[in-house]
Amino acid sequence: MLALLHTSPVHIPVFDALRDQDHPDLELGHFVRQELLDRARADSPEAVEDDVRALLVDAVAQGAAAVLCTCSTIGGVAEAQAGAVGVPVLRVDRPMAAAAVAIGPRIAVLATSESTLGPTVALVEEEARRAGRPADVRARVVEGAWERFQSGDREGYAASVADAVDAVRDADVVVLAQASMAPAADRAETRLPVLSSPRPGLRAAALQWGDSARGERS
Structure with a gap:
């Protein structure tokens, strides 16, 4: 599974449609946390670092071989957690x-x-x-x-x-x-x-997901 971290549910049909058009065999898992953007806007992206890491850990526990963060505000924070969670984490932009x-x-x-x-x-x-x-x-x-x-x-x-x-x-x-x-x-x-960002971001994440999934099988 490629997990997608969203801060708005409006992104789910957008990325599902892109998956259907470009990557029909790709399984997506959507994780929506509006409150992360609200807090990042009120304080700073770094203020949600612990919660982002916990969400990524949860996504990996549910079978994610890679994660794509679709929120540009917290994308850098998510990307920086790749080493901690053990799978590729990409920012969509x-x-x-x-x-x-x-x-x-x-x-x-x-x-x-x-x-x-x-x-x-x-x-x-x-x-x-x-x-x-x-x-x-x-x-x-x-x-x-x-x-x-x-x-x-x-x-x-x-x-x-x-x-x-x-x-x-x-x-x-x-x-x-x-x-x-x-x-x-x-x-x-x-x-x-x-x-x-959506189409090129999903394309890059799909490639990372494929590489990670193949690595797990080998």
């Missing part, structure tokens, strides 16, 4: 960040939650250093979008993010920091590349 760095140095990062900006910018800069490439990261919050997400207005949420994408100038690529923002990539009219 890392493949997206690596792809953005490969496209060009002027990287516009859009988020709808303030708590996501710091971790996402740090991740993009980390991937730039890893690749030996320059990165001029410009980040901003899409004002009012998060309130729409919380109220269940998914259509308005995607529309507001798409409008913000279309307003980006002087960038080589636009990065949508949160998995929930992915629908805006298809709605935006910009000619710039617009990257979202």
